[in-house]
Amino acid sequence: MASELTFDALLRENGLRATPQRAIVIEALMELSHPDADAIFGYAQERQPSMSLATVYNVLDKLRGAGLVHMLDLHGRRYFDVRLEHHDHVHCRQCGQLADVNRPFGTRLVVPQLTAWQIDDQALIWEGLCPECQQG
Amino acid sequence: MASELTFDALLRENGLRATPQRAIVIEALMELSHPDADAIFGYAQERQPSMSLATVYNVLDKLRGAGLVHMLDLHGRRYFDVRLEHHDHVHCRQCGQLADVNRPFGTRLVVPQLTAWQIDDQALIWEGLCPECQQG
DNA sequence: TTTGATGCAAACTTTTTGCAGCTAC
């Protein structure tokens, strides 16, 4: 299958072994919108029932280490994202829905084009290393 | 104690019963920087050893419901914050330290004045109600 | 007196870990 060859290449380019489980996780990340580990697990089981949840976590960890995947902490769960260009997210407080918002990095922050949404809060978190940890 | 009277007033103004446990949680939130439930519990136990962790969660929930406290989901934990004016956060990927960044709501997004920090990512999340949930 | 909060313990959810066996390279 052509797409599997692509997954293989993607993995190997990033110094990771190409395994069927990893291909399935990447496929799940591309098919589903901001899935959590459990949603990926569900997707994976339809394709390879023997696949375990621990493997999903392992694979996500590796992909994240290679910079292929972003992680989003929200209401006590972790959501994963393969879109690597910079973008923001809107989160529905009620149904939990998570959607992308396009805003190029460094551009002006304005009330979003999300006229249909009712926005009432905004959280911006910078990630990096504090002065102390840069020395270790 | 004067400060307890203040806590009492704050609680009652927001329609909440004033209990010693709630006063302690508010005090902890003001003393500690972005504590999680466990840090608040530790602080509380030094002052009233009988106080339980479940009560900490209960109180935080009530305070949050009254809009007195903000919650921050980060690396699988929940951090709490009583500074209610709009501000952002910097998070150290290594030691987990969380610090405030002042940036008035709606102002231009620039590389922060945090010259000492080494920033490598930024996450912006809008919170609100999606179109569907506004009808419920 | 009544309504709502607390404390305790147990349950639940999500994520992590250890290890034996298997597989990609």
Next chain:
DNA sequence: GTAGCTGCAAAAAGTTTGCATCAAA
């Protein structure tokens, strides 16, 4: 063949829940 990955099961970590008791109003 060897390093590294997978699957399983158990444990850990954080949060939630149910219920009897207690305190604020």
